[in-house]
Amino acid sequence: MWDLGRLRIWRAVVAAGSVNGAARNLRYAPASVSQQIIALEKSVGFPLYRRVGRGIEITEAGQRLADQAEELFAAAGRLDTLVADLKSGPGTRVRIGCFASAAKEWIPQVLRQTVRRFPELQFDIQSNEPVPLPDRGAVDIDISNEVPHLGVDPVPGYTRTEVLLDPFVVVVPRTHALARLDAVPLAELAEAPLIDLDVSGSPTGQVIDHAVASAGFVPRYVAGAEDHYAVLAMVGAGIGLTVQPRLAVGDLPRGLVALPLVDPTPVRRIVVHVKSTVEHVAHIEYLRHAIVRQGSKAAG
Template sequence: MLDPHRLTILRAVIAAGSVHAAARNLHLAPATVSQHLRGLARQTGLVLFEKNGRGIEATPAARQLCEASAETLTSLERLERTVEDLRQGRAEQIAIACFASLAQAWMPQVVTALRAQSPEVVVEISINELHPTGGRRVPDVDVRNEPLDGPPVHLEGYQRHVLHEEDFWVVLPATHPLAAHPVIAMAQLRDESWIDHDIHDGPTGRIITRACHAAGFTPHYIARLDDHHAATGLAEAGLGITVLPRVALTGLPGSLTMRPLTDPTVHRRIVAHTRTHPTRAQLIHTTLTALREAARRTRPSTPDAHWFRDHCDGPP
């Protein structure tokens, strides 16, 4: 059996780019790192590194081994954390994965419900847009979004629960000429400078891109980020517009406004995926109940397009 510690060191050397840099990161002596690499090479029968000038370069075999071992090492790290939690008496826990805007808008209510049920529970929340393979632990509840016109997503080993459907809105400076319109057609955004908040091209980004293509254009991005708060900060500075789902529209500064979109209207579906677990069934049920309640409270929180048509004659 391959030594997981040696595989971890291989991953560290490839990521750091040199033995000395990896040794500093791992708080090991360079000679110790080199010794482990030689042991892994003997164990696998592979050439893992080759000379490159004054340094070394990972071979394709080493990179493939590193990639293939990633999931196994992640599982072992999760197992070690479980053992530590059991040793420290922190046996009651639940892992939730979700996207960033939902973490801000809904997770306070979810964690409150979980703590009310089990005051000693530890709730771990990871952002699945940034960590698609899971956070520190395999998620017990995984909340994702998907397009309304696409096939429903099913995760192996999980049960699917539709929570909510919502629209996307354009966020722009209150002084922007388009702010005079109660509803904005996607085609009107063709020549705008766009600020992307989904640099990893996750489900949200793909939904927005498809809507732009349906309106006959490709958005011109002047900045791409992985945080919707940072995107609104750039919009507030007058650098461009951004398109956000309704759940992310809370707490906008007064210098920004938002308008519903049409032709096409941009939608998404929010779905919770729950797994069966023999000891965390009640915590998972409480989480799902709290998510459904949060979704119910979200629906009336933002005026719809009809409200703007009836109430907006000009810029807000």
């Protein structure tokens, strides 16, 4: 059995780069920190650091132990949350997974409505795109994207509700030649410099890849970023154009315009999955309905 206290102290030493630094941050005596590290070294059977002058140098094994311990602390945190929930009854803390545009456009309104009716709730919002949640079963509600042409992939233990079909648009400067069009045929972007949101492999990326393949071209990406606002800033700077879901461009920076795409229109399907074991709980059901209502407003 791992001693989480010793592992936590070791991670503090690695982060601070010294025993004294970790002791200051943890408000422990340096001698106490050293004793815990010596005990940890004995339990693992290999050196975690070596003395270099008046300081220390973390060994490769010691660094890897600290890195891998992060997963252990995450699992312990989830277990603590589970125990707290079981003690206090279902749902005092609600865990919601969602992607960035839903977190910005829907979650504030959904939570505002919910806390008026259930003021005792606490919420934990986790990002599930571009990197999927490592443990989807840890969330009570998951708002996610699906790729329509791939069909439906049921999630065991969850009840699925379709919320919205969200078309993609192209964002261009108002001074761009395409800005004069009511809608832009996707093939018009074949030679255009594009800025990628770096979501390759995610549902959003798969939708774009499928659409441009259907239009018969390979996109010419000149830049990319994982941050939606950074991508729009690059469009504003004249670096290129970008293809984004309509939900993600509700508040464009000044000087930019979003135009519908046609022939074909890339579309993502937004769905909400609710954990089957809690879907009967009043506030979970209320949240699901609130999310669906926000989707209906967005569709309108």
